[in-house]
Amino acid sequence: xxxxxxxxxxxxxxxxxxxxxxxxxxxxxxxxxxxxxxxxxxxxxxxxxxxxxxxxxxxxxxxxxxxxxxxxxxxxxxxxxxxxxxxxxxxxxxxxxxxxxxxxxxxxxxxxxxxxxxxxxxxxxxxxxxxxxxxxxxxxxxxxxxxxxxxxxxxxxxxxxxxxxxxxxxxxxxxxxxxxxxxxxxxxxxxxxxxxxxxxxxxxxxxxxxxxxxxxxxxxxxxxxxxxxxxxxxxxxxxxxxxxxxxxxxxxxxxxxxxxxxxxxxxxxxxxxxxxxxxxxxxxxxxxxxxxxx
Amino acid sequence: xxxxxxxxxxxxxxxxxxxxxxxxxxxxxxxxxxxxxxxxxxxxxxxxxxxxxxxxxxxxxxxxxxxxxxxxxxxxxxxxxxxxxxxxxxxxxxxxxxxxxxxxxxxxxxxxxxxxxxxxxxxxxxxxxxxxxxxxxxxxxxxxxxxxxxxxxxxxxxxxxxxxxxxxxxxxxxxxxxxxxxxxxxxxxxxxxxxxxxxxxxxxxxxxxxxxxxxxxxxxxxxxxxxxxxxxxxxxxxxxxxxxxxxxxxxxxxxxxxxxxxxxxxxxxxxxxxxxxxxxxxxxxxxxxxxxxx
Numbered sequence: 098x099x100x101x102x103x104x105x106x107x108x109x110x111x112x113x114x115x116x117x118x119x120x121x122x123x124x125x126x127x128x129x130x131x132x133x134x135x136x137x138x139x140x141x142x143x144x145x146x147x148x149x150x151x152x153x154x155x156x157x158x159x160x161x162x163x164x165x166x167x168x169x170x171x172x173x174x175x176x177x178x179x180x181x182x183x184x185x186x187x188x189x190x191x192x193x194x195x196x197x198x199x200x201x202x203x204x205x206x207x208x209x210x211x212x213x214x215x216x217x218x219x220x221x222x223x224x225x226x227x228x229x230x231x232x233x234x235x236x237x238x239x240x241x242x243x244x245x246x247x248x249x250x251x252x253x254x255x256x257x258x259x260x261x262x263x264x265x266x267x268x269x270x271x272x273x274x275x276x277x278x279x280x281x282x283x284x285x286x287x288x289x290x291x292x293x294x295x296x297x298x299x300x301x302x303x304x305x306x307x308x309x310x311x312x313x314x315x316x317x318x319x320x321x322x323x324x325x326x327x328x329x330x331x332x333x334x335x336x337x338x339x340x341x342x343x344x345x346x347x348x349x350x351x352x353x354x355x356x357x358x359x360x361x362x363x364x365x366x367x368x369x370x371x372x373x374x375x376x377x378x379x380x381x382x383x384x385x386x387x388x389x390x391x
Numbered sequence: 392x393x394x395x396x397x398x399x400x401x402x403x404x405x406x407x408x409x410x411x412x413x414x415x416x417x418x419x420x421x422x423x424x425x426x427x428x429x430x431x432x433x434x435x436x437x438x439x440x441x442x443x444x445x446x447x448x449x450x451x452x453x454x455x456x457x458x459x460x461x462x463x464x465x466x467x468x469x470x471x472x473x474x475x476x477x478x479x480x481x482x483x484x485x486x487x488x489x490x491x492x493x494x495x496x497x498x499x500x501x502x503x504x505x506x507x508x509x510x511x512x513x514x515x516x517x518x519x520x521x522x523x524x525x526x527x528x529x530x531x532x533x534x535x536x537x538x539x540x541x542x543x544x545x546x547x548x549x550x551x552x553x554x555x556x557x558x559x560x561x562x563x564x565x566x567x568x569x570x571x572x573x574x575x576x577x578x579x580x581x582x583x584x585x586x587x588x589x590x591x592x593x594x595x596x597x598x599x600x601x602x603x604x605x606x607x608x609x610x611x612x613x614x615x616x617x618x619x620x621x622x623x624x625x626x627x628x629x630x631x632x633x634x635x636x637x638x639x640x641x642x643x644x645x646x647x648x649x650x651x652x653x654x655x656x657x658x659x660x661x662x663x664x665x666x667x668x669x670x671x672x673x674x675x676x677x678x679x680x681x682x683x684x685x
Contacts, residue, residue, distance in 0.1 A: 329667035373623035
């Protein structure tokens, strides 16, 4: 049975922050949730819906009385919040987050909370990233979802265990990676494909005969480009926040393309068929295990 | 009312060839269909299912008595078939095909049937490309699907109209492009994304920590890589058959990637957000018209 929380401060009461609060309430693990945010309208909605029990626009006020602080804002807003909280955080107050990049969050923790690191445990729940406000929050969002913890060398084992226990109570599957390992993995299986799809659609759209081309695009195009419909602001932030890992992946991908171009130029049908066969098998194996996850 | 066919020779009685035969039979436009193929088992199945009325493994025998020849084999097998037919084709016998690349088919027609070009009309129906044998053939496969004709300068207007009328009787929407125009369009909206997806999955699969990476791949990855599950042999053939157009698209794509990489390196958030916004809008507009097509 995980240690209960007297006061949980949720900064950013959207889909992720709100669902975390609801799931912990349902599990009976939190007495009181204080919602923090910039929009009073959203906070009042959260209060009305019972997602939170109290609201404030002052992060420091919420942090001062919290025993756990959960940062569920876009990473771009975290520095402001952390700087406001730093002077008032009590020793032992757990600080964790839900940012989709981790090296940058770790750097922020180090910069803003240098004396509090033993109670800081960065995390990334893999669940719908669209920030749709408190009304989107729901129980069960994290059921069977992966959550990745990226503890610092300074993080107390006890702090990591407490954060892990909260996520387990939400039904999530826990994993542990280094911040750099996390960013490399997500650069390759999430951030890179988004950027490849954006660049691809933008390239076609910029061609003089774009209309004729789009006219004949079919189901393969539809699926390949679905992620190019994602939020430009969110993906700009991720591209910049995870710049180093992403540039590494982009460089590796350009090398892979160069190798394939050479095979096409030289008419190396055997090498092409081998490349496509390896890809098809890897994709098939991945898909089978993905389906098993449920 | 399109001109009826006494004998239709279908070379390659798979999904495309068989469905074309069935659709024309249902429309009452063909008296007799002769199926030609390499596998006697598949031909006998086609006969049993009523997809064809007679079968032979000898393309010349079928061509000699046909008033329309429909080539629905992989492009790689067409030269052999065309060379076999050339000596026996009667003046006026229409020759058309369903190959997914067109400049190479045009070159084959020119090389193998130089005196027959006024009756040659290359075509490409945009419908499921998996060659699943005669058992996969069905009425209605081409209902509301696009079919692209790429007539030669030498093709008689009457020949093009007759081929167009057959496809219209199958319920298809007809379009006309030059062979080079066709190949450029499909290089960009179909062939390029397939190759990008193959190269991407193969790259991840080849990494030392591929397993960890695949472990965290989710729905974006699933859709982006679906086409990397396609037939390696078919895509090897397409990559080589449409080499010139594809190399042009790959080169344009590498330039687009280079520009995006520069924006990330320089931290140009505004330029990235604009690129992603253009892509999202283009994708949204495309998807709306794609949905309207039904």
